[in-house]
Amino acid sequence: MKKVLSILLTLMMALSVAPFAAQASDHSSGVEDPKGIIFEHLGDTYGWAAPFSHSTYIPLPIIVRDCNGDWHVFSSARVEHGATYDGFKISSEGEYKGKLVGTDANGAEYRPLDISITKNVAALFISALVVVLCVMSIYRWYKKNPLKAPRKGTAFLELIVEFVYSSVVRPTLGKNAKKFGPYLLTVFFLILIMNLLGLIVIFPGGANLTGNIAVTLVLALFTFFITNVFGTKHYWKEVFWPDVPLWLKFPLPIMPMIELFGLFTKPAALTIRLFANMMGGHIIVLVLTLLIFIFGAFGAAAMGVTTVVSVAFSLFMLLLDTLVSFIQAFVFTMLSALFISMAQEGHGEEI
């Protein structure tokens, strides 16, 4: 194992040093805008960079509604490299940098209603598809042999389902497990797949989905709505008329205010935790990789050393991120289950 690892490392070093050493002699400065590169990788784009290329993009559909209320659907290839199509172009600077902007009758730039299938949305669809395939593989196995343990990949998936369901969902929710289990399992698998696909550098992966606040926000909002829509009377009483001394809630509703505030901090915590964790992992790997090029400016020797160190650290970070992918999906599911179960309190006492 050690031997294989050392061989792999040497190979990676050789591979990464050779072409970039040549490149470094062309651009003596290395990279001009590391911050821009990092945020380009973390952010969303209208096309999807083809594997191992930075100039060709896999075109994705752009769907926008202009200021007159008309819908426009066209390929992202038409607005590549600053081209204008149908009055739309990708803004290169300013408030809407990197976003599609339209020009209205007065010639002013505006942001149209944009529901394009961007890189992130496409990655989301792929993730959802993978989730469905995973679940279907378990489903099909059970349909075929209901009382036999699955083999190979399906067995691994079943292990995860079993792990999440019997170590989080059932102990936390008790008899409500059947009601909320499907949501929690779906969310767990979706987050896990999105996290893992995000770690793959090229095409089907590479989108920083769970490191995008919109994605985590929607997930947290789902938990928020499920928590409060299915909340019991007891739960709402605890929020507006908690079991504390009267002066804490009567003339000035201090505790109800805090409780009400707590309702919203929970989804916020869910949003930020997943977002920050996954984004952090991506940023570290990106920075470590960029370090090679930044240090490339100081000559081949510095570049070589940085390459070794960066690749080793990147590898370590990616392995760690694989673990974090799982942990964060698990934590999100666990906290969601916890919040939902807190809102289910007193359910048993009412009956």
Added chain:
Amino acid sequence: MELFSPDFGLIFWMFLTVLLLVVLLGKFAWPFIVKTLEERADLIDKGVEYAQDAKEQLENAQKEAAKYVTEAQKQQAEILREAAKMKTQIIEEAKEAAAVEAKKVMDAAKLSIEQARKESEMQFRSEVSQFALQIAEKVVRKDLADDKSQAELVDKLLNEVETKN
């Protein structure tokens, strides 16, 4: 910054996708999977329980069998002892009976011997007396060849009878 300001398009698609996934999987896949998982877990639990029960029963049966074996052995020993006792008793009884029988036989033999002896004695006696009578007859016949001596003898005998009375 784009990262911290959620993009509407992504939110829209994300919402749609998650909703669709939750509804589809939640309606068709998860309940079935969870149900099957639990059923299988139950089956395995039952299997384990059954196996444990079977093991326990087997152990019990083995214990029982061992008990029966020891009991049987005890009984066997008892029977053997009894048999031995009975054997000695029978032998004893047989011996006794034989002794009694032997005694009886002996007694009978003794009796018959006695009888035979007595008979032979009697026979002998009668024979002896016959012999004596014959001898006496012969002697008397010789002595009483003449009348005188016959008279003398009668006289003598009469005297003897008289003196005796």
